[in-house]
Amino acid sequence: MIGLHPGFILIIGAILVATVPDRKFRQLTMVGIPALAALAAFLLPMDINYTLPFVLGNELQYLKVDKLSWIFAFVFSIMALLANIYALHNGSAGEVVAGMVYPASALGVVLAGDWLTFIVFWELMAISSVFLIWFRKTKRSLRSGFRYILVHLLGGQLLLAGVFVKALQGDFNVATLVGTQDAAFWLVFLGVAVSAAIPPLHSWVADAYPEGSITGSVFLSAFTTKAAVYALLRIFPGYSMLITLGVIMALYGIVYAILENDIRKLLSYHIVSQLGFMVVGVGIGTQMSMDAAVAHAFNNVIYKPLLFMGAGAVIYATGYRKLTDLGGIGHRMPWTTFFFIVGALAISGVPLFNGYLSKPMIATAAERANMSLVVLLIQWAGMGTFIS
Incomplete structure (x- = not known):
């Protein structure tokens, strides 16, 4: 092998x-x-x-x-x-x-x-x-x-x-x-x-x-x-235009995710937002920011499909895609809900979940590069992820 x-x-x-x-x-x-x-x-x-x-x-x-x-x-x-x-x-x-x-x-x-x-x-x-x-x-x-x-x-x-x-x-x-x-x-x-x-x-x-x-x-x-x-x-690596583009992605994606009612479209906007964090890390170009971008990409490959698995299971079982039509789904599909929550906590960067490690690494790398506005904006995007 x-x-x-x-x-x-x-x-x-x-x-x-x-x-x-x-x-x-x-x-x-x-x-x-x-x-x-x-x-x-x-x-x-x-x-x-x-x-x-x-x-x-x-x-x-x-x-x-x-x-x-x-x-x-x-x-x-x-x-x-x-x-x-x-x-x-x-x-x-x-x-x-x-x-x-x-x-x-x-x-x-x-x-x-x-x-x-x-x-x-x-x-x-x-x-x-x-x-x-x-x-x-x-x-x-x-x-x-x-x-x-x-x-x-x-x-x-x-x-x-x-x-x-x-x-x-x-x-x-x-x-x-x-x-x-x-x-x-x-x-x-x-x-x-x-x-x-x-x-x-x-x-x-x-x-x-x-x-x-x-x-x-x-x-x-x-x-x-x-x-x-x-x-x-x-x-x-280190191409500075990516920093601005990444911040735009992180904020744009999360704003549209908050406003979205279709569960899979919401998750798709989340993809754009999370990619923004990675793009910022690539643009900063330091060893720490590059490692953070790799870590966040690794984590995203794990938790984002988990969220789509949960969404797919719900759509397969109920035929509904809109969040407003899915009231009480936790009682009907408890295990699906549990694993969906695991993915949601991971993407939100909650402690003890993988997103908690990579997101702060990107913010810390930006802070060490004296990019205080970038730190503030991606932190806003991170809070938006938790809200949505």
Whole structure:
């Protein structure tokens, strides 16, 4: 298992699900294959760089591991396992295939060492994820899915153009672009900003995620935006514009979450707000702020899908999405309510829950960088999270 690409393991699982129609076999595959992928991610040796020969003497670095890529790969593979367990009831083989290819592509992004491998998995991530919206099979999900894929294909084309410029410059390795401010910088930045839901490229989250299938929204909440945070950490650390953009995201998302009545749309606005905290950490660019952004991304991959699992269970059982229609749900579904409260306490940063560690780290990093206004604004956003 040592040195195996966890994303490739998930792709093998997707092929098995697509080719073997037996339901029990599919359910076994949905647990066993992601478990193997999680084990493979955990066992990845540090500082390895596996390559394949490519044209003009270049190499495709399809498995490059350092501390940053390892921690994202590990939490992505863990969530791929948990999300597939949640989806065991799913009778749609196509949706199960998408639920394996999607996290596999996110793993491919964070483990890519060259621009070409990075963009291939980035595009695969967009294509596979849209099916998790379309498999809900409603008119709203169909329309939202089309808008989603158009936005992400635009982002992918911008990113591809930036990669092409880097290739013309003879630079094939994924590395920081901060300090260059050339065409490649802006093209790559805009391409990543789409998937990171950075304003004004953010509206797709609240438009698409609430329209995903019951299980699809769980997957969607975990991977695309956090893969984009990884890209920001890898390519744009310390880029100061991200501080302002992150604060706007944190406040904008929480204001709309407070005003929202649709439970999954509320959670989608929360995604934008929580991404804002991470983007602020990346923008500050100190070791503490970067560690805080990574920690908050790790935590978010855990508690945000938990909240979507709870919301999905409620919608599945009651058929209602509006909070005003869900009175007394705690008595009807006590265990679902309990785990939803756990996720809510985590995202609110309550002591003894994981959000309590990462959110104050970001504020402390901003304070040490003498950014008192940033500290105040993200604290307001944090209080808004608790209120909503």
